[in-house]
Amino acid sequence: MIDLDRWMSDCTFHHSQFADIEALVELKREQGVTISLCFPALNEERTIGREIRVLRRELMERYQLLDEIGVVDSGSTDRTREVSERAGALFHSAADCLPGMGERKGKGENLWKSLYLFSGDIIVWIDSDIRNIHPKFVYGLLGPLLTRPEIGYVKAFYRRPLRFGRRTLPGGGRVTELLVRPFLNMFYPDLALLAQPLSGEYAGRRRLLEQVPFFSGYGVEIGLLIDLEQRFGLGVLAQVDVDERIHRNQSIESLRRMSYVILSVMIERSEQLGKLALLETLGHELHLLQREGGHYLHATEAVRGTERPPMITVPDYQRKRGIADDDRALIEGAILSRPEAMHPIATLLDRAVVLPELASRDLDGALRELAAALPAESVAGSTEQVVRELLARERQMTTGIGQGVAVPHLVSPTVRAVQLVIGRSAPGIDFESLDREPVRLVVLLVAPENERELYLKVLAAVARLLGEPGALGRTQSAGSGEEVIAVLKKYETLIRLRQELEPPAL
Numbered sequence: 001m002i003d004l005d006r007w008m009s010d011c012t013f014h015h016s017q018f019a020d021i022e023a024l025v026e027l028k029r030e031q032g033v034t035i036s037l038c039f040p041a042l043n044e045e046r047t048i049g050r051e052i053r054v055l056r057r058e059l060m061e062r063y064q065l066l067d068e069i070g071v072v073d074s075g076s077t078d079r080t081r082e083v084s085e086r087a088g089a090l091f092h093s094a095a096d097c098l099p100g101m102g103e104r105k106g107k108g109e110n111l112w113k114s115l116y117l118f119s120g121d122i123i124v125w126i127d128s129d130i131r132n133i134h135p136k137f138v139y140g141l142l143g144p145l146l147t148r149p150e151i152g153y154v155k156a157f158y159r160r161p162l163r164f165g166r167r168t169l170p171g172g173g174r175v176t177e178l179l180v181r182p183f184l185n186m187f188y189p190d191l192a193l194l195a196q197p198l199s200g201e202y203a204g205r206r207r208l209l210e211q212v213p214f215f216s217g218y219g220v221e222i223g224l225l226i227d228l229e230q231r232f233g234l235g236v237l238a239q240v241d242v243d244e245r246i247h248r249n250q251s252i253e254s255l256r257r258m259s260y261v262i263l264s265v266m267i268e269r270s271e272q273l274g275k276l277a278l279l280e281t282l283g284h285e286l287h288l289l290q291r292e293g294g295h296y297l298h299a300t301e302a303v304r305g306t307e308r309p310p311m312i313t314v315p316d317y318q319r320k321r322g323i324a325d326d327d328r329a330l331i332e333g334a335i336l337s338r339p340e341a342m343h344p345i346a347t348l349l350d351r352a353v354v355l356p357e358l359a360s361r362d363l364d365g366a367l368r369e370l371a372a373a374l375p376a377e378s379v380a381g382s383t384e385q386v387v388r389e390l391l392a393r394e395r396q397m398t399t400g401i402g403q404g405v406a407v408p409h410l411v412s413p414t415v416r417a418v419q420l421v422i423g424r425s426a427p428g429i430d431f432e433s434l435d436r437e438p439v440r441l442v443v444l445l446v447a448p449e450n451e452r453e454l455y456l457k458v459l460a461a462v463a464r465l466l467g468e469p470g471a472l473g474r475t476q477s478a479g480s481g482e483e484v485i486a487v488l489k490k491y492e493t494l495i496r497l498r499q500e501l502e503p504p505a506l
Contacts, residue, residue: 352419
């Protein structure tokens with residue numbers, strides 16, 4: 001359980017803390033990371049050019065903090081493309097990206113596709129209608145990510161004055177204060193600590209962002225917050241004060257539509273997470289009362305927040321990023337709810353080796369300890385080759401899938417049979433997991449090359465099994481190795497029974 005007061009103190013920043021841009025550039029160089037800046041846009045010819053010029057001049061030319069600046073556009077009919085390219089940004093049409101997955105409208109679609117289009121290890125998203133643009137909007141977001149490796153996603157917050165002609169009055173954030181904050185306080189009190197959950201400026205690490213779904217429209221900001229917090233915990237989130245942001249004010253009609261979509265996203269997620277139960281299906285139409293002359297009319301408007309899957313599950317993205325088939329199986333098993341039956345692994349669990357408490361406290365030592373426990377008949381010769389190959393795989397991509405679990409895996413000619421070795425660690429081991437949390441349960445899976453198909457099915461099944469609510473806690477509290485296996489077999493049975501009871505998809 002995270003200490004909320006400590007989170008507020010440790011994870012709330014002011015942009016001035018990161019005003020030394022040279023220091024940020026040095027941290028970026030030391031860490032070997034790349035950074036992309038993306039502007040989601042639709043008809044923003046008036047403001048986007050200046051934003052690009054200011055940020056490109058200060059953060060690409062004067063300081064090499066950014067590696068690329070680009071725009072993902074929803075189909076602008078004004079001069080947004082011409083202005084953006086002239087200012088020095090890459091320009092992409094969302095409709096031309098991943099055409100096999102169809103076209104959807106909205107800011108969230110642009111953000112989701114930017115993960116495919118841009119190459120950065122860190123992605124920064126800035127709205128295209130900011131009138132008081134300043135480099136602090138970018139370096140303020142990047143500061144926590146570059147100085148604190150455990151932080152994975154940073155939101156900006158600010159004062160949002162309303163501008164009426166030449167007059168500027170306090171205000172802004174109406175949907176946040178009247179709708180979103182009350183809902184978060186009821187169902188997600190941790191997230192209510194974020195000053196502006198709907199702010200349009202944020203930055204995150206690709207390895208987290210590619211693991212969560214994106215809503216295509218107005219619901220993208222709140223959807224990302226809920227999903228990141230549920231998947232990785234509040235500890236990966238941070239917020240930074242950038243003082244003031246002046247932008248185009250939304251009409252009441254736009255705010256009504258926005259509120260409807262955001263509310264539907266929050267309710268849908270809350271039902272999926274078991275926080276509330278709906279007795280009827282959510283509607284997707286706004287019913288409006290309109291006056292024409294002396295008559296009142298009933299009008300409807302279709303409004304719906306559609307959802308894109310985690311980008312890492314998209315085959316084109318997997319090919320572009322060079323993600324191996326076994327890493328895909330692990331990832332998809334951990335983050336997707338598949339309609340098809342989980343491959344049975346009870347027989348493998350029966351002959352699994354369990355180490356009730358690993359002596360090692362580091363990754364190298366833990367892998368050596370697990371490999372040494374492999375039965376002699378499952379390995380040809382020394383286990384040292386197995387260890388070397390496992391370490392090489394960890395350098396490619398961490399097998400720490402989050403929430404205290406790691407699943408190192410390997411297909412190798414050194415291995416003779418499919419085998420599981422399960423190890424527990426009360427203090428935890430640093431696997432550089434996605435959520436930066438120490439790993440307390442490690443499940444090693446090895447297989448020979450002629451059993452690759454079975455290996456992939458088992459890998460997905462293990463990831464899915466360990467993602468079951470309560471499974472990790474029960475394995476941690478089990479007394480003996482036999483009890484650990486009994487717990488895992490119990491949860492496998494529960495998954496199978498749930499699949500058998502679920503009605504077939506229509």
